[in-house]
Amino acid sequence: MKRRDFVRNTALTALGTSVAAPLSALAENAVTHFESEDLAPAGPEPNGFTLNFLALGDWGRNGECLQLETARQMGDWAKNNPINFILSVGDNFYPKGVVSEQDPLWHYSFENVYTAHSLQADWFAILGNHDYYSDPDAQIRYSKISRRWNMPARYYSKEVALGKDKGKVLFLMIDSQAIVQNHEDQHPEKQLAWIDETLKKASADVKWKIVVGHHPTHTAGPRVSNYDTLAIRKALKPLLEKHKVDVYLSGHEHSVQHLKPEGFTHQFISGAGSELTYITPGIEYSKFGASENGFMYFSVDDKRLNVKVVSVSGKILYNTQLSK
Numbered sequence: 001m002k003r004r005d006f007v008r009n010t011a012l013t014a015l016g017t018s019v020a021a022p023l024s025a026l027a028e029n030a031v032t033h034f035e036s037e038d039l040a041p042a043g044p045e046p047n048g049f050t051l052n053f054l055a056l057g058d059w060g061r062n063g064e065c066l067q068l069e070t071a072r073q074m075g076d077w078a079k080n081n082p083i084n085f086i087l088s089v090g091d092n093f094y095p096k097g098v099v100s101e102q103d104p105l106w107h108y109s110f111e112n113v114y115t116a117h118s119l120q121a122d123w124f125a126i127l128g129n130h131d132y133y134s135d136p137d138a139q140i141r142y143s144k145i146s147r148r149w150n151m152p153a154r155y156y157s158k159e160v161a162l163g164k165d166k167g168k169v170l171f172l173m174i175d176s177q178a179i180v181q182n183h184e185d186q187h188p189e190k191q192l193a194w195i196d197e198t199l200k201k202a203s204a205d206v207k208w209k210i211v212v213g214h215h216p217t218h219t220a221g222p223r224v225s226n227y228d229t230l231a232i233r234k235a236l237k238p239l240l241e242k243h244k245v246d247v248y249l250s251g252h253e254h255s256v257q258h259l260k261p262e263g264f265t266h267q268f269i270s271g272a273g274s275e276l277t278y279i280t281p282g283i284e285y286s287k288f289g290a291s292e293n294g295f296m297y298f299s300v301d302d303k304r305l306n307v308k309v310v311s312v313s314g315k316i317l318y319n320t321q322l323s324k
């Protein structure tokens with residue numbers, strides 16, 4: 001006898017034979033014991049891709065500037081669509097990063113905002129310029145406190161397998177602020193050498209190379225040709241091209257964008273986690289740009305890399321696919 005039936009029968013016996021018949025329907029409803037199989041979550045339907053992840057940047061504002069609403073939409077999206085992890089592309093905490101791993105901003109801007117069960121996945125984060133105030137390394141140390149927050153170092157790499165004999169995706173999570181501002185104590189030249197070396201050493205079964213840094217090399221936001229954009233472009237673009245990096249993903253501009261400048265690498269910007277800034281019209285290498293709150297949803301297999309831009313209201317603003 002299954003435990004559920006046992007509980008039900010026991011309940012009926014306890015009621016006594018004279019009242020058992022009229023109350024049997026009630027007793028049926030009154031049994032509250034659940035088998036573990038009754039509690040198994042349904043989970044989202046597979047979508048045909050092996051790897052799926054969300055990307056979001058420029059978010060931590062105590063829930064303000066539609067951070068909270070965007071977080072809720074992310075939660076709904078991740079409930080209905082498969083995700084393996086979430087990438088945070090920097091400017092995690094406004095206005096000036098966090099002072100420690102006990103800073104209350106962890107609660108006001110992260111834990112109590114991205115509360116959905118579906119968002120209790122691994123977050124892989126990098127630093128933005130705003131995170132450089134206060135104590136940037138507190139965001140590394142928080143990885144030891146949180147189950148979901150992962151920032152093992154200021155820059156790091158990650159390989160994700162795409163299934164048996166389907167190859168891998170190589171992610172390089174970089175610290176672009178150290179490069180843009182030439183923070184000598186962070187040895188930007190050492191980091192650039194590491195980027196070069198790690199991309200060079202990528203094994204033959206790496207199907208997709210994705211570099212994630214906070215500052216975009218190209219943008220149709222307010223920073224089309226400001227110091228930050230030109231500095232990271234000068235330092236990074238030759239490496240992205242040399243090693244045929246498929247995607248450079250960033251934030252910093254508070255909008256959602258896809259750009260395809262001359263060369264091999266596609267630039268995506270997902271910096272619309274809270275406050276917004278404008279899109280500059282007429283940039284010839286801009287393929288899509290919207291000053292709307294939202295996030296990006298990447299779906300990858302060995303031959304396809306699909307990117308959807310999802311707005312705060314759940315509308316798909318843009319959908320594009322790269323192929324091999």
Ligand SMILES: [Fe+2]
Nearest residue numbers: 058091252253
């Ligand atoms: Fe920002």
Ligand SMILES: [Fe+2]
Nearest residue numbers: 091128129252
């Ligand atoms: Fe920024």
